[in-house]
Amino acid sequence: MITFNGVTKAYGNYRALSDISLNIRKGEMAFMTGPSGAGKTTLLKLIYLAERPDTGNIIIAGYNTATLKEKSVPFLRRNIGVVFQDFRLLHNKTVYDNIALALRIRGIAQGEIKNRVDNVLKLVGLRHKAEGYPLSLSGGESQRIAIARAVVGEPTVLLADEPTGNLDYDNSISIMDIFREINAKGTTIFIGTHNHDLFRNTGLRILKLNEGSLAGEGVG
Amino acid sequence: MREKWINLLSVITIGFALLILSITVFTLYNVELIAKRLPGKFTIMVYLKDGLPGNEIKHSEALLKRDSLVKSVVYISKEKAYRELRHNLRGAEYILEGLNENPLSPSFEVKIKKDRFSMEKVEALINRLKSKPYVDDIDYGRQILDFVQSFRTAMRAVGIFFSVLIFFAIIFVIYTTVKILFYRRNEEIETYKLLGATAGFIRAPFLIEGGIIGFVGGIFGVVESYTFYYVLVRLAEEFPLLKYLSFPVNMFGVMPIIGLLLGLFGTVVALGRIKY
Structure with missing residues (x-):
């Protein structure tokens, strides 16, 4: 589902990623770990095309990003749900509208939007917050809404960048439960985190990044 | 809230620009009328x-x-x-x-x-x-005819120059307004892009906003021009010479359309290419 072949990315003289080759299988849930500055966020950005590689190629859901035309980028992104580190919720819209936005962008009918938003709010346990605004939510609630928005479009791939970065233990466990439920429906999930508790004893694949290079692979 | 003030300011500016345009058209229209009436007396x-x-x-x-x-x-x-x-x-x-x-x-x-x-x-x-x-x-009456013809040509040139200048001014006002609105919503637009919004989806609300600003500016221009026309009619009661002047009132219907089209054009120029 996600394949990197010899991917390198630099910002000026700083090499964020060096010669990365990896493969995440369809329906797999995998983790990427490493200390801050290891290149986790950059690698995820390359997947959802917020950045382009300097060398190498990336294939996502059958699309080769090196040959993808700019006007096709939005359509690829609709196959990828992203839970951003800073949530990226729109403060001038209600929780409902934040989630519905992902469907409006896809041109989905109003009635269908209501059903799907209701379903994902139920999934993350925040139906009662539908009319609230992001600034009235706690960190854990914001994270759940960000997840709800990322999955409401039923993407084939879900990416999460430090999804429990600011959360306490209970909230982290609850977020992981949501990810497992989504993965059980067949969505490929790739999570970047430096929180080892998140993947300990999960039996899931872990890719280790260090200073922009793949430093090994293991099982949680 | 601040965006509303920016929009209101743009509407007022466009309204005044269109008032100047209508006065220009009014002047040209009357010079043309005089020039057309002249051969009958020649x-x-x-x-x-x-x-x-x-x-x-x-x-x-x-x-x-x-x-x-x-x-x-x-x-x-x-x-x-x-x-x-x-x-x-x-x-x-x-x-x-x-x-x-x-x-x-x-x-x-x-x-x-x-x-x-x-x-x-x-x-x-x-x-x-x-x-x-x-x-x-x-x-x-060669000298008179020559003078009228030269005046007519000069007025046409001045009129075209003013009209083009006003069109550019309106486009510039819309361009600046949309640029400001675009930069203020930059974060929001980035999120839209990351969620898979097409360039058309991102442009649409700005085009609607730019079009509405232009259209409302046009209506404001009509109100101002009508006020000018009304003042002229009242003045004609005092100064009979003004009775010979005609006001091209058909122009009133066109002004909101001009505002709308210039609004859309200014928005398209301001947004340019949406990059991913």
């Missing part, structure tokens, strides 16, 4: 040589009437011209005392067809007439 006086036999005068008159440019030809004999002069000099007839004979020439008063009027055609006719042996001299 007369060529063809003075004939003294002592021409009657049949030659009749023959020349008939030839002149056949000219496609000529609307009418009236023969004014020496005697009639003298009578008219005396009539015009009522109270000062002594000026003519001491003249042993009638010094005036017989003439043709030639009027030109309004729909065929052009300076070039009139001059060609005058040149043709000058070459005729029976013609002594020709008099026509």
Whole structure:
């Protein structure tokens, strides 16, 4: 589902990623770990095309990003749900509208939007917050809404960048439960985190990044 | 909230720009009207040589009437011209005392067809007439005509210049407004892009906003222009000369459309290419 072949990315003289080759299988849930500055966020950005590689190629859901035309980028992104580190919720819209936005962008009918938003709010346990605004939510609630928005479009791939970065233990466990439920429906999930508790004893694949290079692979 | 003030300011600016445009059109329209009315009043006086036999005068008159440019030809004999002069000099007839004979020439008063009027055609006719042996001299309001024509050309140039300037000014106002709104929503737009929004989806609300600003600015321009028109009508009661001026009221319906189109164009230019 996600394949990197010899991917390198630099910002000026700083090499964020060096010669990365990896493969995440369809329906797999995998983790990427490493200390801050290891290149986790950059690698995820390359997947959802917020950045382009300097060398190498990336294939996502059958699309080769090196040959993808700019006007096709939005359509690829609709196959990828992203839970951003800073949530990226729109403060001038209600929780409902934040989630519905992902469907409006896809041109989905109003009635269908209501059903799907209701379903994902139920999934993350925040139906009662539908009319609230992001600034009235706690960190854990914001994270759940960000997840709800990322999955409401039923993407084939879900990416999460430090999804429990600011959360306490209970909230982290609850977020992981949501990810497992989504993965059980067949969505490929790739999570970047430096929180080892998140993947300990999960039996899931872990890719280790260090200073922009793949430093090994293991099982949680 | 701040965006509302930016939009309101743009609407007011566009309204005033369109008011200037309507005054420009009003001025041009009236200059054109005056220029069009002028040929109806235009007369060529063809003075004939003294002592021409009657049949030659009749023959020349008939030839002149056949000219496609000529609307009418009236023969004014020496005697009639003298009578008219005396009539015009009522109270000062002594000026003519001491003249042993009638010094005036017989003439043709030639009027030109309004729909065929052009300076070039009139001059060609005058040149043709000058070459005729029976013609002594020709008099026509060349200086006035030249002045009106030059004024008309100059006004057209000034009008076009102002119109283009105002169009650019409106586009610039919309461009700046949309740029400000776009940068203020930059974070939001980035999120839209990351969620898979197409360029069209991102542009649509800005196009609607730019179009509405232009359209409402156009309506504001209509209100201002109507106020100007109303003031002019009231002033005409005091200054009768103003009654001769016409206001092209049809323009009122077009102004919101002009505002809308310029609004859309300015927005398209401001947004440019949406990059991913």
